[in-house]
Amino acid sequence: MSKIAPAVLMACAFVAWPASSHAEEKPLWEAGLGVGALAFPDYRGSDEVNAYPVPLPYFVYRGKFLKADREGVRGELFDKRYLELSLSMxxxxxxxxDDNDAREGMPNLRPTLEFGPSLDVHLWRSRNEDMKLDLVMPLRLPITLEGSPQTLGWNFSPRLNLDIANVAGQPGWNFGVGAGPLFGAAEYHEYFYSVAPRFATADRPAYDAKGGYSGTHVLAAISKRFPRYWVGAYMRYDNLRNAAFEDSPLVRQQNYVTGGIGIAWMIGKSKRMVEVGDDE
Known part of the structure; x- marks a missing residue:
């Protein structure tokens, strides 16, 4: 169960895909609940991949400052035609x-929560606003949960995002793809990839991870919001070649694909309607 709760947070990242790219009035909030299945490694570079059935919350909130949508939960500090500053998680x-061969005998990895500012540059919009290209630049502070919280420096994951509404001429079907490099502080990489001398073995030599380049990733998602339910799926590709921690004995694979699918049924929405911008 300890792995399922954080997995739900990951599921939220692709649940609330926008239903339209045109300005209109929508409920202040919408909520739903469903089921999904996610498959991902224990950590980036692990060769042990697990699949988890998870409860799948669907939640959209369209406040003036606080928003919850396909970008996660965030607070908008300012939003202009070409530039947006928000808080991301x-x-x-x-x-x-005990359940991971590479880390056998080492301390468990606690779950982390990451939050920080994201500067988004709106690079291009199609004439009908059905396609958009953004440069998204989140800088986050990771903090371990459970027990005494521990800060893990920072991580930075700039990426290019292409969003397409009504993809292939199919109303309501929305597709998005994003790609970019990842970077992390020494403390962040040490937490996941360092091996202290007291935990070294014949097959797992001591290792001191450094900060810097963390590899690249590509994320794609597709979804549709029907009147009574929502369906969606996502797939992510990671490549750790030339990462600062590439030589860590805890890195067992450099390329892998993960993904998930889900369906959620609508259970409620606000009576209050708000006008949303072209990006909602």
Whole structure:
């Protein structure tokens, strides 16, 4: 169960895909609940991949400052035609070293919560606003949960995002793809990839991870919001080649694909309607 709760947070990242790219009035909030299945490694670079059935919350909030949508939960500090500054969040799952061969005998990995500012540059919009290209630049502070919280420096994951509404001429079907490099502080990489001398073995030499380049990733998602339910799926590709921690004995694979699918049924929405911009 300890792995399922953070997995739900990950599911929220692709649940609330926008239903339209045109300005209109929509409920202040919408909520739903469903089921999904996610498959991902214990940590980036692990060769142990697990699939989890998870409860799948669907939640959209369209406040003036606080928003919850396909970008996660965030607070908009300012939003202009070409530039947006917001607060973003992310999370990682806990890992029991008893269940991971590479980390056997080492301390467990606690779940982390990451939050920080994201500067988004709106690079291009199609004439009908059905396609848009953004440069998204989130800088987050990771903090471990459970027990005494521990800060893990920072991580930075700039990426290019292409969003397409009504993809292939199919009303309501929305597709998005994003790609970019990842960077992390030494403390962040040490937490996941360092091996202290007291935990070294013949097959797992001591290792001191450095900060810097963390690899690249590509994320794609597709979804549709029907009147009574929502369906969606996502797929992510990671490449750790030339990462600062590439030589860590805890890195067992450099390329892998993860993904998930889900369906959620609408259970409620606000009576209050608000006007949303072209990006909602």
């Amino acid at each position: 992310n999370a990682t799952i806990p890992v029991s070293s």
